[in-house]
Amino acid sequence: MSIIETDKKGVYTYIPSDQEEMYRDRQAILGLFHEYTAYQSDITDDDILVDDSSISEILIRVDKRKDYFKIFHNKTDIDELKEAALIVYWLLKFRPFSVSVSLPEIAQKYVDINERFALFLLLGAVKRAVDMKGAEFSLKNDYIDLLGYAFRYWDLSKEAMMLVAETLYAAF
Template identity: 45%
Template sequence: MIFHEQTRINEIKQAALMAYWILKLRPFMIKTPDPERLYKFSRINEGFAAFYLLSAFKKYSQINGAKEKGLSSRLVEELMYAFTYWDLSKESIILISESIAESFFGIEAQGIQNVD
């Protein structure tokens, strides 16, 4: 699959697209009359999207022998905030994902071919 002339799909982009659709379609829901439980699980889709992405990064880095750095809880909270309140496009989630994957999981950005 080709996105644009020089950009190709890879595992990181696939995980980012899955996260995008989880955020857009919001497939997970808690039904309960208890307001505390509703509040506790109000960001279940955002949490699952973040978990899915970070798990994909970790698995991909382990398979490819990349060196991981620790991901701060502050960055995870900012990612959750962005997933909850920002209007993120597919492309922005791909860019965020590739940036995190490269910076913290040692996964080089892939799929972009040099035009030299």
């Protein structure tokens, strides 16, 4: 846990993860984004811009929420699906990735790349959890479209995002 009492008056302060841990998490997110965009034939890594400070913000905010769970939910660890859902939530808030290309048609195509990547991460996490319980994962395109629409235009809270992940998991 990274919240410590900094004085004897009951004042607690959040201490972010050390830089090495932050770096490993950052690399993991960027690596997954790279895998996701490798699917695209009309852009390369050089066309993609990453806001590093937003990536750090995302990691710190997820880390803080993990502490929140430990403090307010009897020292329990947040489960992986909730953690993935939190990353997705903050990805949608901070939108750290953008595509910078000269062709407006291509720029327009990738205007929602953060939302699509978030969807990829969420479904990847659900897939992993479903695999672990030995069930068969599948989804209809209609549902993927609905979720993608919700990511773009709806106001989904952190709790709603966690519920989406766990409900999907429970459905298999």
